[in-house]
Amino acid sequence: MMATELTVVIPTYNERANIELLVERIDQCLGTIAWEAIFVDDDSPDGTADLVRSLCRRDPRIRCIQRLGRRGLASACIEGMASSSSPYLAVLDADLQHDETLLPAMLQSLQANEADLAIGSRYIAGGGTGNWDGTRRKISRLATTLGNIVLKQPVADPMSGFFMIRSDKFWRSAPDMSGRGFKILLDLIVSCPISLRIKELPYVFKPRLHGESKLDSTVVLEYLLLLLDKFVGRILPVRFLLFVMVGALGAIIHLTILGVFHIVHGKTFWVSQVTASLFAMVLNFALNNLMTYRDKRLRGSKLVTGFFIFVLACSIGAFTSAQVGDYFFVRNVPWWLSGLLGASIASVWNFAVSSQFVWRRRSKRKR
Numbered sequence: 353m354m355a356t357e358l359t360v361v362i363p364t365y366n367e368r369a370n371i372e373l374l375v376e377r378i379d380q381c382l383g384t385i386a387w388e389a390i391f392v393d394d395d396s397p398d399g400t401a402d403l404v405r406s407l408c409r410r411d412p413r414i415r416c417i418q419r420l421g422r423r424g425l426a427s428a429c430i431e432g433m434a435s436s437s438s439p440y441l442a443v444l445d446a447d448l449q450h451d452e453t454l455l456p457a458m459l460q461s462l463q464a465n466e467a468d469l470a471i472g473s474r475y476i477a478g479g480g481t482g483n484w485d486g487t488r489r490k491i492s493r494l495a496t497t498l499g500n501i502v503l504k505q506p507v508a509d510p511m512s513g514f515f516m517i518r519s520d521k522f523w524r525s526a527p528d529m530s531g532r533g534f535k536i537l538l539d540l541i542v543s544c545p546i547s548l549r550i551k552e553l554p555y556v557f558k559p560r561l562h563g564e565s566k567l568d569s570t571v572v573l574e575y576l577l578l579l580l581d582k583f584v585g586r587i588l589p590v591r592f593l594l595f596v597m598v599g600a601l602g603a604i605i606h607l608t609i610l611g612v613f614h615i616v617h618g619k620t621f622w623v624s625q626v627t628a629s630l631f632a633m634v635l636n637f638a639l640n641n642l643m644t645y646r647d648k649r650l651r652g653s654k655l656v657t658g659f660f661i662f663v664l665a666c667s668i669g670a671f672t673s674a675q676v677g678d679y680f681f682v683r684n685v686p687w688w689l690s691g692l693l694g695a696s697i698a699s700v701w702n703f704a705v706s707s708q709f710v711w712r713r714r715s716k717r718k719r
């Protein structure tokens with residue numbers, strides 16, 4: 353068999369109804385090009401991966417990576433690209449919303465060495481967003497504008513999920529990509545240590561025929577966090593910022609409950625304080641599990657053991673905070689500064705223990 357020239361990476365989550373038609377269309381438009389399609393499926397409940405594998409048995413140009421226990425469009429695309437040995441790598445949605453007929457022209461411009469990266473673009477002449485409603489159009493425009501702040505070179509559609517890149521350039525970016533959220537292209541460009549020659553080709557985003565979009569509010573949150581990470585990530589990890597924000601919210605809740613119990617309901621200080629602490633810890637644990645460590649979210653029995661370790665860690669943190677605060681306070685440092693110093697030490701401690709023992713760190717290889 354001939355070595356492949358082009359790999360088309362197709363991330364899927366519940367796209368069963370779109371697969372066969374998509375493969376047919378790719379085959380049609382790529383003609384004699386030596387291509388392969390790699391589907392990266394996140395264990396879709398609708399059995400997308402089973403269907404893809406049944407196609408693989410008939411056509412060796414098709415491959416399937418079925419990831420277990422993980423979700424994420426960007427990380428799926430990265431893993432698909434990383435599993436390829438072709439000199440050119442494309443990413444294409446499975447739901448037929450992208451215009452696959454652009455693939456040959458993209459490949460040509462890369463082969464002719466006119467560009468390192470070809471983008472299917474909705475925001476240049478000839479492109480468009482089809483029948484999007486006003487809100488989605490506005491959100492997309494805003495995301496595009498924000499995206500351009502972190503880009504060194506202007507890109508008309510940095511939010512596009514449809515592009516093709518030379519594999520050597522992909523490997524320059526890959527080690528620094530965050531792999532989070534939907535914005536794989538922006539991540540790819542921003543993470544590349546050298547500037548990429550970019551060519552944008554227009555296409556009109558088509559309506560979805562089968563299945564539904566997975567772009568929701570978490571995706572928008574992920575995007576904002578990605579931008580934040582690109583700005584301040586090197587100085588202060590965004591995860592730590594989130595942890596501290598959640599902690600600050602917990603402190604407000606704590607004081608509110610303390611006030612309500614002690615002042616309003618006349619409970620003893622001790623009872624009020626313990627109740628408030630419990631509430632704040634449960635809330636903090638839940639928010640951290642949902643947001644700060646959403647990529648390592650605990651479920652089932654792990655959630656229970658995780659909570660107890662978290663409570664234990666935070667209790668030690670609170671004790672340390674009191675000790676440290678007191679150390680400064682008795683040395684005539686103002687009460688609020690003493691408190692803040694104690695709380696800062698406790699935050700770092702709580703964060704370190706939480707990252708290491710509650711939401712376990714996955715090992716990350718350094719290059």
Ligand code: GDD
Pocket residue numbers: 362363364365366367392393394423424425428444445446447449492511512513514534535564565566567
């Ligand atoms: N493996 C995997 N894991 N695939 C996923 C996941 C996931 O968690 N979430 C979504 N996908 C797949 C879908 O099955 C589809 O093939 C593709 O990624 C795009 O997902 P959609 O849910 O259809 O996204 P969209 O149409 O709303 O968003 C598209 O347009 C955006 C720009 O407006 C995508 O192309 C985005 O990448 C793009 O930024």
Ligand code: MN
Pocket residue numbers: 445447449560565
């Ligand atoms: Mn879509």
